[in-house]
Amino acid sequence: MSRSVSWDLPVPEVARRQPVRFGYEVLRGFAQVDFMPNAACGLFFVAAVFAAGWRYGLAALLGTALGTATAYVLGVDRERIAAGLEGFNGCLVALAFAVFLGPGYVSTWLMAAGGAVVAAVLTAALANLLRPWSMPTFTLPFCLMASVVTVAAPGFQRVWHEGSSLSALPRSASGDSALGAGEVVHAFFADVGQIFLMPQWYVGLLFLLGIFVADWFAGLTACLGSVVGIVTAWGLGAPASDVAEGLLGYNAVLVAMALGAVFLERGVAALLYALVGAAASTVLTVAVTSFFAPFGGHTLTWPYILTTLFFLAAVPSFPRLRRS
Structure with missing residues (x-):
């Protein structure tokens, strides 16, 4: 967490430091998508999104900054704000709109900007609602905003374009599972x-490097979460193409990090608990995908939110686990 600027400094000195501090907060907002309040990690994340496409990188920066x-x-x-907790949902909202609505339209950029602002309000509302249970907001503001907009978008001609991304209807698993x-x-x-929302392997590599730069143990849990997601999906016979694209394992990565390295005291018990949660979220990912598909919605990080919420709620019943 960055040190606050002293308001006892002369006004020109304070003004000079403000843009620098804001830049660090934006970078931490990027990194907080994966729980890391670390500006160096955020630099890797920015590079990763821009590697996927400059308009995606710009959308993510816009959302985080707004x-x-x-x-x-x-x-x-x-x-x-200094920890980046007010920027990461805006980052995901703007990026999701660019991915699902097409990044080449003025309407998409207006929606991304407005969505990032509303996400900040939703973050405050959810923080107040969840405070009595000592629960974080997770990526709930992002999921609520993205779900509403992707379901509603086809009803608005100036929002829905040929470049917009349609979700597939529910179907039985097909294709080679090997x-x-x-x-x-x-x-x-x-x-x-x-x-x-980026499927390229080299983009994932940059993200993973950023996590390791911030926290090696969190990087390890991310790796284990990915492995559990792959093994679970393969073991249940999911199509190999879906597994390879990361569609079934990204929630497992988030759950493994959340339970194994962030919200619980670190240890063997917490790590094993996190891996069970990662496997559960992989199954839930398919269920959520099937639930949203008829409405034109997307899975997003709903499986991570639901899994982590229930697994954290159960912690007081397990003496070997403690909230961090």
């Missing part, structure tokens, strides 16, 4: 990249 700026305007606690070595490697990194 979410952070909105929090400033609304007077949100400065420590939350995974080749190349598909396993691609899936391992794509599981990390799909957290940002």
Whole structure:
């Protein structure tokens, strides 16, 4: 967490430091998508999204900056802003709109900007609602915004375009479930990249490097989560193409990190608990996909939210586990 600027400094000195501090907060907002309040990690994440496409990178930067700026305007606690907690949902909202609505339209950019601002309001609302249970907001603001917009978008001619991404209708599993070595490697990194809706293996690699730069143990849990997601999906006979694209394992990565390295005290028991949660989220991913598909919705990180919420709620019943 960055050190606050002293307001006792001369006004020109304060003004000079403000853009630098805001830049660090935006980078931490990027990194907080994977729980890391670390600007160096955020630099890797920015590079990863731009590697997937410059318009995606620009959308993610816009969303993070607007979410952070909105929090400033609304007077949100400065420590939350400094840690990047007010920017990561805006990042995901803007990026999701670019991916699902097509990045080449003015309407998409207007929706992305407006969505990032609204996500900041939703973050505050959910933080207040969840505070009595000591639960974080997770990526709930992002999921709520993205779900509403993707379901509603086809009803608005100026929002829905030929470049918009349609979700597939529910179908029985089909295709070869055998995974080749190349598909396993691609899936391992794509599981990390799909957290940002990016399936490219090299994008996932950059994200993973950023996590290791911030926290080696969190990087380890991300790797284990990806492995569990792959093994679970393969063991249940999921199509190899879906596994290789990271569509079934990215929630497992988030759950493994959340339970194994972030919200619980670290240890063997917490790590094993996290891996069970990762496997459960892989199954839930398919269920959520089938639930949303008829409405034109997307899976997003709903499986991660639901799994982590229930697994954290169960912790007081397990003496070997403690909230961090």
